[in-house]
Amino acid sequence: MSDIDATGTCRAALAWAAERDYTGWNKFDALASPFLRAASLGTCWGRLVVTQAVKRSPWNVRPLLGVPKLPNLKGWALFAQAHATLWTLERNAEDRGATRMLLAGIVAGHRDTPWGWGWGYPHPWQDWGFYVGADEPNRVVTAYAVEALLDAGRRIGETGFLNAAARGADFLARSPDVLSRGDGRAALTYVPVPGNPWVVVDVSALAGASIAEAAAATGERAHLDLARRLVRFVLSIQTAEGAWFYADPPSASPIRHDNYHTGFILDALLRYARATGDEEPMAAYRRGL
DSSP, X not given: OOHHHHHHHHHHHHXXXXXXXXXXXXXXXXXXXXXXXXXXXXXXXXXXXXXXXXXXXXXXXXXXXXXXXXXXXXXXXXXXXXXXXXXXXXXXXXXXXXXXXXHHHHHHTOEEETTEEEBOOSSOEEOSSOEEOTTOOBHHHHHHHHHHHHHXXXXXXXXXXXXXXXXXXXXXXXXXXXXXXXXXXXXXXXXXXXXXXXXXXXXHHHHHHHHHHHHHHHOOOTTHHHHHHHXXXXXXXXXXXXXXXXXXXXXXXXXXXXXXXXXXXXXHHHHHHHHHOOOTTHHHHHHHO
16 A cells, blocks of 8 residues: 555544544443343453454444443554644644544543553453453553554644653552562553452553653653563563463463464553663564564
8 A cells, every 4th residue: 555545544534533523332331232231241251252242243232232432542642643744744724633533532531540640441341351441540541542642742742741641640550550570570450450460461561661761752751661671571471483372371262373462562551662762672572573
């Protein structure tokens, strides 16, 4: 695909999203329906079955089941970065305005916590190791929010989003739990639930990259050592094929390898290396590609 085709496709996707006020359905949003929450009987397996049934249906049954269209702030972070990238390429004022609007929406959608500012999904959801309610902060959405506030804000020349990004980095570094993996390595849990040791590998990579980028942008280096430990943990568990298991230990989840989560990790390793000048992740990055 040529650069012109890529830009045109990006613009078409953003126009489609803007017409819908950047709201829509999410593949894991079934539990936003009161009916489906009741049908799950409030159990882990019930919630997983309901979520997977809606996700895997060959038809979009969400309107029939009362699943609303919602603004997903992880998506807003990606939209903001796309608009900001187009602004740097073409200097279209509409892209700059859309970027600012989306970033302001991300800031407004934060939740204040004892550890910093966090962001979450707009619907309840069940993973293999935990259940969380709508808008409850987690490290994945927060990492994307921090990345967008830094990257898109920088591209459009807006420094006013740095404080929000720094508070998000605080949440990533300080919220429970930070788990030692020995030998200068650490892992993070997905959600701030004390005593829940369930580790999803890409969470540590995403958080490490966003923490490092926040340190580079703000000069606040208090969490930089943690970012380094997180990345070293991720590097230490890459498989011989260049991939990563979804969870650590691998037996904690039936999800094994996929290019989806490995892609998250590779992108995060490159971001960390660029933010810090640390070349250690690059061999693993090339194997993963």
